Amino acid sequence: MKKNVGGIDKVARIVIGALLIVLALTGTIGVWGWVGVVPLVSGLFNTCPLYQLFGINTCKVKK
Secondary structure, rough: OOOOOOOHHHHHHHHHHHHHHHHHHHHHOHHHHHHHHHHHHHHHOOHHHHHHHOOOOOOOOOO
């Protein structure tokens, strides 16, 4: 799969995903917090299927 997530977007996805999972584990926000797996995985693998669908790319362009 082609990389389309980079920089600040990647860090934000990992932090938000991990935070949602931790809050779900502690019972603070309930079961829906497990949705944090989606941004966590997309941040770790540098790819987002929705970005690909809409033609968005936040990676730096190499020249």
